[in-house]
Amino acid sequence: MSNNTIYLPKNLSEALKILNNSKEKVLPLAGGTTLLLNPTEKFSYIELDGLNLDYIKSDKNNLSIGAMTTIGQLAAWPQSARYWNGLIRECTLTIASTPNRNMITAGGNIVGLRPWSALAGVLLLLDGKIITARGKNYTAKEFFSKLPKTILGKNIVTKIRIPLNDKDLIGKWKKFSLTETDYPILSMGILYKLKNKNTIENIKIVATGLTILPQRFIKTERMLKNKQLTDNIIKLLTKSLQNEAVIGADIRVAAEYKREILGAIFKDILP
Amino acid sequence: MFLICVNLWLKKMEKNNFQQVGKSKIKVDGQALVTGQPVFVGDFIIPGMLWAKVLWSPHSHARIKNIDASEAEKLPGVKAVLTYKDVPRIPFTTAGQGAPEPSPYDSFILDNKVRYLGDRVAAVAAETEEIANEALKQIKVDYEILEPILDPKNSRKKNAPVIHDEKEAHMPLPLAYEPKKNICAHIDIKIGDAEKTLKESDYVIEHEYDIHYAQHTPIETHISTAYFDVHGRMVIITSTQVPFHVRRIVARSLNIPVQKIRVIKPRIGGGFGVKQEVLIEPLVAALAMKTNQAVCLKYTRSEEFISSRCRHPQVINLKTGVQKDGTFSAIDIGILQNNGAYGSHSLTILCNTGSKILPLFKCKNIIFDGDVVYTNLPVCGAYRGYGATEGYFAMGIQLDEMAEKIGVDIVEWSKKIHISVGETSPVFAALGEGVEGVEQNISSCGLDKCIELGAKEINWYQKRRKTQTGRYRRGVGMVIMMQGSSIPEIDMGAAFMKMNEDGSFNLLLGATDLGTGSDTIMSQIAAEVLGTATEKMLVYSSDTDLTPFDVGAYASSTTYLSGQAVLKTAQKIKEQIKKVAAEMLKEPVENLTVHEGKVFGKKGKATFSEIANYSLYTKHQHQIMAGESHITHKSPPPFSAHFGEVEVDTLTGKVRVIKYVAAVDCGTAINPKSAEGQTEGAVINGISYALCERYIFNKKGKMLNPNFNYYKIFSTMDLPELKTILVPTYEPTGPFGAKSVSEIGINGPCPVIANAIYDAVGVRLYKAPFTPDKVLEAIKKNGNHR
Amino acid sequence: MKIETTINNQKKELNVKNYTEPLLDVLRRHGYVGTKEGCRSGQCGACVVLVNGLPVNSCIYPAGRASGKKITTIEGIGIPNKLDKIQQSYLESGAVQCGYCTPGMILCTKSLLDKNPAPTDEEIKLALDGNLCRCTGYVKIIDAVKLAAKKLKKSSHR
Known part of the structure; x- marks a missing residue:
């Protein structure tokens, strides 16, 4: 059992001060689900619960999700089933299970990239911005270019901001796994706009579960722009996905298998 | 998803007019369970109790050259550290079986050799779990690393390392045991002339089947607490299926008299066979004796995966002959069974792979041959199905192929090839569980009805052999099965009853309720005999001091064996009640009838309460009480037909079970909802095993996924539509016509799903589990598709 | 502390x-x-x-x-002889075998029915997706939740 020191700051600036001044290794405590999984780790923690960082607000232009909003709250928020054709609700329900969704936070999900970090993929799709306590903000692309912990440094993510200008675009998220509540063998997400029934005007494609970092398939996206979805195009884009994908080790299946099925999962979510 | 249960026995019930039996009575321990009462081992906190932790081997095969616990012992709060030097060197088996056990005595409480990654090295008892864990780190061990055997195909090779080279290892019965060749059990029987008949068969089919490691994953892991009562006698409260075997084996392993030990099984959080093992009690007892304090050992989830027990993987070579006219002519089956590092349940599981499969068919030419080998891998033990799961995987798939070869529908052919009422099989006598079996005739069989109702429910003829194009393809498959009810002539159960003033009864029995509801079922049986309400029974079970003997919950014997002991006991009680009533009512015993908790004479009546009071206080005072034992003389099989519909994604290999139908003949279902619940639980376990459960080992023999994160079992989100159909028959040798039901259900899903996959995509899978990558590989290799 | x-x-x-x-x-x-x-x-x-x-x-x-x-x-939630409707439903449906998963199941059931008094089968399965059971195969547990919803509805109409 852990004997970690816990700091209980009264506000965000106090939290930052502790983070800066502490000589020992200190981490912000978000959902806490991974903390007790590794009880021998010798960190100290700064409790973020109680700092009013759990909220979901949307105005005309932006959706703001406080970093301590739980995945469960996000899934239950009415607009999550509406914006982007329900992309957020679809994605959040692939994360863990009901009790854990009540603890895993939006911030935790994107900072400590775990096998269940689907939200990172969604932020790449939606061009989300990661807002931090120090004022330095990151685009999703920047934030997930390396391990977010290394990018963040001694800082705290306070909220995620997602532009709402394209909330009528169609989003889809699909997890492929052994059982329904399993970590993904791989997940894919797309956000697209159709020109007419069968032609893609533009599309964004993301995958998680291939490596620690979420991946975007920019070359394949370009290939699909303004294209009609014929059988031939689908064959070509499957190859393109397979070429673009970076796939790491997984004790459950071989990398070749993941590469093989990329196209199949993509077909599941295509219009 | 919804469940429909076809209660065909409603008609039967009316005919038999059962009042208590055949009703879905609420469990007698139900209220305690739904309110979270402290009824599990972990809820008994004894003041001053110490916590035990075990040091596990980091090597698959090694000798302990030197072990030094002195630093660990010095830690404040550490009360004992045990190594092999501190415990008696007495070999025993951990298998919870009747004595003398048909499993090799190849285990010690602690040994100077480790035989798999996760084997026991030393144990600590300390004031807290944290201190105990700290102490483990301080134990210094010098290993001489030996070459491990990680593939059972290498175990018998010449010059293979000998895993059990200790001189003490032996077999307590005159049964084959060759540890120098790493063989811990062997069987071979011949019936008729299979070699000749195969040559004369129109078609011969031969395949090698490979079925895998799995764990029972009871939600409550292994846990035992040993403490001393006020007289200094050791009491072990433990999560076990076999309390009386625990007492005997603990006594043996520590060389203390049975008299000095009391074993109590409270409520337990699931067993499924993994707790038919005297796994941690000897160690906990040893720590308690060393410290003279209460000690509790609780397995973590990863310890439960690695260091308890698993299902026996088998490689089965199955060769069968069939004639054009549908005669199932010959069977030649050869088995290589992996037992892991110790030999518990080795012979009996191997035998069961034959004895629960082969008699089902009217085939009189059989070769059954098998070796069980040691490997340096996690140890295998009893797991629901007990060898039959492995056997039906092979036979169920092969039957489907045989039917295809001769051009008949498997459903129709299944009806023709199975044993029926009045018939026997030479296999019954030839193959028991370890020693010779017991001849028997089938006295109840509802298999045809199971096949008929199951085929109808799944819509077999509309769905079978459909030509399909497209990415997602569906198919249906089926299998017929039998199991057994108890181990005849070997296992024994006993019960005791006494009557109280208010017409209630104490029912004391050794039979072990592991959540199956046996306490409830025994109450129903007793109440039915006595013509009173189930609620009048006060059941107490599985306490070696207070309840009579019972072998425990395994071999599907609780209802059929222990139930009959209860029935006989209740009958004796009934006679005593009538005798007292006759005196009270001044009428001859022949005039009396017993029902509704009263005794009715021609002229008067007396309530049970009046009778009890009279017997205790008024005249010829005595305690109305009786005890009876029972052994069975046959093992009447429950029969079952399973049907499943799957959908295969030909691009990813993902297999989804859409609908599953389990039709089962368990004789009379004493408690229908309980019988359904056993079937449903077994089926979902079986489907999960077929599709996604597996042990992932690295090259050193380390299990890489000892947790629910990476060893996946089904949750509610994975459920197919599941229908259970109970087909009533009446087994004359069972209590109120009952047979067993709890194991047979788990044997269906592997072959059913394999056969359904073939129906869907024309690909046969001979190796389980059917994970998406393996299915996709098979689809690509075999070109696809019908 | x-x-x-x-x-x-x-x-x-x-x-x-x-x-x-x-x-x-x-x-x-x-x-x-x-x-x-x-x-x-x-x-x-x-x-x-x-x-x-x-x-x-x-x-x-x-x-x-x-x-x-x-x-x-x-x-x-309730004590012996004073069970609440969810506990009663679990018993009547045969949804309790070893009982070890039962407290967790019942609490998730309560949380579901408090918010959603008439859940569909899919909603029930989703609410219980984090509760593993090895004994029952979940079938009668889902029956129990539906029965509890019925019982709670009846009592709220009085």
């Missing part, structure tokens, strides 16, 4: 070894032994309790965080 909580509608002071001690251990130490340990990794749901009405796995919930929050354990 001491933390102030409300457990089963009663104010309760809990002695906690430190802020990050698992709530499971704290609760059991204070006598709430209906909360079970199954895996200590938030995967099996045997340790589920409700915090402010929402189910969490108490084996990975830092006890210090429970300060000021409302906790519901199985002991707060």
